[in-house]
Amino acid sequence: MPDSIALNPDGTLHVPDHPIIGCIPGDGTGPDIWNATRPVLETAVDTAYNGNRQITFEELPAGEISFKQTGEWLPLSTLDRIRALRVAIKGPMTTPVGKGMRSLNVAIRQELDLFACIRPARYIRGVPSPCSRPAAIDMVIFRENTEDLYAGIEWPSGSDEAKEIIDLIRKKTGKSLAPDTTGIGIKPISRENTQRLVRKAIQFAVDHQRKSVTLMHKGNIMKFTEGAFLNWGLEVGTTEFADHVILEDRLWKEFNGKPPKGSIVLKDRIADNMFQQVLLRPEDYDVIAAPNLNGDYISDLLAAMVGGLGLAPGANIGTDCAVFEATHGTAPKYAGKDKVNPGSLILSGAMMLDHMEWHEAAELVRDALQQAIAAKQVTYDLARKIPGATEVSCSEFGRQICRLMTP
Numbered sequence: 096m097p098d099s100i101a102l103n104p105d106g107t108l109h110v111p112d113h114p115i116i117g118c119i120p121g122d123g124t125g126p127d128i129w130n131a132t133r134p135v136l137e138t139a140v141d142t143a144y145n146g147n148r149q150i151t152f153e154e155l156p157a158g159e160i161s162f163k164q165t166g167e168w169l170p171l172s173t174l175d176r177i178r179a180l181r182v183a184i185k186g187p188m189t190t191p192v193g194k195g196m197r198s199l200n201v202a203i204r205q206e207l208d209l210f211a212c213i214r215p216a217r218y219i220r221g222v223p224s225p226c227s228r229p230a231a232i233d234m235v236i237f238r239e240n241t242e243d244l245y246a247g248i249e250w251p252s253g254s255d256e257a258k259e260i261i262d263l264i265r266k267k268t269g270k271s272l273a274p275d276t277t278g279i280g281i282k283p284i285s286r287e288n289t290q291r292l293v294r295k296a297i298q299f300a301v302d303h304q305r306k307s308v309t310l311m312h313k314g315n316i317m318k319f320t321e322g323a324f325l326n327w328g329l330e331v332g333t334t335e336f337a338d339h340v341i342l343e344d345r346l347w348k349e350f351n352g353k354p355p356k357g358s359i360v361l362k363d364r365i366a367d368n369m370f371q372q373v374l375l376r377p378e379d380y381d382v383i384a385a386p387n388l389n390g391d392y393i394s395d396l397l398a399a400m401v402g403g404l405g406l407a408p409g410a411n412i413g414t415d416c417a418v419f420e421a422t423h424g425t426a427p428k429y430a431g432k433d434k435v436n437p438g439s440l441i442l443s444g445a446m447m448l449d450h451m452e453w454h455e456a457a458e459l460v461r462d463a464l465q466q467a468i469a470a471k472q473v474t475y476d477l478a479r480k481i482p483g484a485t486e487v488s489c490s491e492f493g494r495q496i497c498r499l500m501t502p
């Protein structure tokens with residue numbers, strides 16, 4: 096009988112052999128990539144466990160489809176059901192620009208307190224990359240997922256609230272802002288939310304024998320938000336992980352730049368420099384911990400470095416539940432055309448299987464995806480850059496991965 100995933104008293108997951116997992120197909124190209132991904136995950140589980148394990152996907156309403164059917168963009172019942180099921184996978188959802196409702200994707204993360212957005216960027220052989228040494232790219236972003244400018248505290252120019260804040264700023268700082276044309280946005284960054292994110296990033300580095308964790312911030316300019324992110328992050332590293340972590344100045348003073356075996360170098364980089372560093376010296380960067388906006392920006396850059404958004408997976412992880420989703424958005428111009436690369440959601444599904452400790456199935460998915468790329472039967476985004484490649488549709492790419500997994 097299908098059953099929900101539960102939490103053990105120590106916080107680990109208890110996954111039954113027939114778990115129910117929530118799924119939200121999403122908007123735009125979301126249904127295309129979800130329809131290609133679902134059979135891949137089902138086939139992987141069936142093959143890895145000889146039919147003894149099976150996922151039942153339960154579709155949950157959210158986004159445009161939900162609004163048309165129920166009048167609600169993100170029903171509370173969907174959030175409750177994800178809480179109860181503990182694990183879900185979703186396609187992207189549309190957010191209007193400069194007007195309209197706030198992001199449903201961000202709302203899911205905030206409402207479920209999925210505080211860590213984890214986005215690996217690892218080069219897959221055969222994928223075209225704009226970088227000269229793509230094989231050196233193996234980074235994992237830990238993006239704070241609940242606060243920063245994404246908190247959604249903002250007022251439009253000319254509103255009473257904006258004028259009130261502008262008055263307050265004038266009184267407190269003596270600085271005049273143009274009262275009628277200035278829009279106001281608030282950037283909250285807290286010690287608690289920073290430290291739980293950085294803690295998770297360093298713990299990941301310890302558990303996976305990674306070489307460094309880099310705190311990416313703009314603390315020279317935004318001293319009490321991004322600068323505080325750095326200070327609070329360093330505090331976690333140097334107190335809670337003192338046995339593992341070594342700071343860069345000590346690394347050079349005492350070890351001539353060569354980290355002692357088993358240590359994790361805790362670095363910090365100002366955000367603008369960080370963009371050129373990862374491009375020019377990818378081997379020097381490993382785990383990256385960043386506030387929400389920096390994490391969003393660097394995610395798409397790292398995705399481009401390993402082949403584009405079509406191959407960029409992600410996970411939103413909290414204490415009680417987790418929601419897996421691609422890094423990219425709805426790519427609306429391709430919606431319903433069965434064209435885009437489902438690889439990003441397929442690899443997010445592999446992360447989900449790892450999260451459930453179904454590593455054999457996760458490995459099958461990753462291996463088959465690599466084989467499909469090696470066979471040069473790929474979607475448009477890769478086909479346009481791989482000499483001699485044949486373009487296949489989104490669904491065909493998924494079917495090909497299924498075939499490659501089937502004995």
Ligand SMILES: NC(=O)C1=CN([C@@H]2O[C@H](COP(=O)(O)OP(=O)(O)OC[C@H]3O[C@@H](n4cnc5c(N)ncnc54)[C@H](OP(=O)(O)O)[C@@H]3O)[C@@H](O)[C@H]2O)C=CC1
Nearest residue numbers: 186187188189190200404405422423424425426435436476
């Ligand atoms: N988590 C979420 O649900 C997210 C939602 N969004 C939302 O999505 C909407 C569109 O955002 P936009 O800025 O255009 O960004 P998108 O990520 O949707 O698309 C940008 C470009 O990336 C490429 N791309 C995206 N997905 C794929 C894929 N699966 N396979 C191959 N290439 C892909 C395409 O490039 P090319 O044109 O070169 O083919 C596409 O035009 C917005 O409403 C935004 O708010 C955005 C990000 C995340």
Ligand SMILES: O=C(O)CCC(=O)C(=O)O
Nearest residue numbers: 189190198200201391422
């Ligand atoms: O929610 C959105 O519309 C955009 C979110 C986004 O870009 C991201 O999470 O990477």
Ligand SMILES: [Mg+2]
Nearest residue numbers: 391392394422
């Ligand atoms: Mg983004």
